[in-house]
Amino acid sequence: METSKIRKILAGILTMIGVGATAVGSAQEKLWQQTYEARQKYFEHTVGPFPKDIQKMLNMSGVWPGGGLYAIPAQRLGKGLVVYTTFGLTNADMPTTVRVIDFNLDSEEKRATRAEGKLEKKPPVAKQAGAAGYGYEFIVVTPAGQDWPL
Secondary structure (H helix, E strand, O other): OOOHHHHHHHHHHHHOOOOOOOHHHHHHHHHHHHHHHHHHHHHHHHHOOOOOOOOOHHHHOOOOOOEEEEEEEEEOOOOOOEEEEEOOOOOOOOOOOOOEEEEEEEEOOOOEEEEEEEEEOOOOOOOOOOEEEEOOOOOOOEEEOOOOOO
């Protein structure tokens, strides 16, 4: 699912439970979208075209709603290479103000079947001046077909 769709769904849910959108929220959404698009444009220009799917981490649900991991075929870097990268640590809404507690994951073999946890407010983290979000993304370049970076 596209990140913009996820954010619209979350905004709709917040509206339904009585959290109205404000001009500040709209400005933050615009900044978030601009940051996302700039990062995507950079990766596509320097690495290669984005895959359609982003891998989400269940233990980060609710904490990192617009983020995840991409495996990008790195055509611009070299034949047979893939860039595995976080995508969203530089989101404008990071560092997050919540954390997951009491996380529990059930699985069968390598497939998750159920995940649960609770969101808890955490003390605010100071934002770095001039940096978007945490100010970094993790990037690993490997030959294609590797699972270990994920």
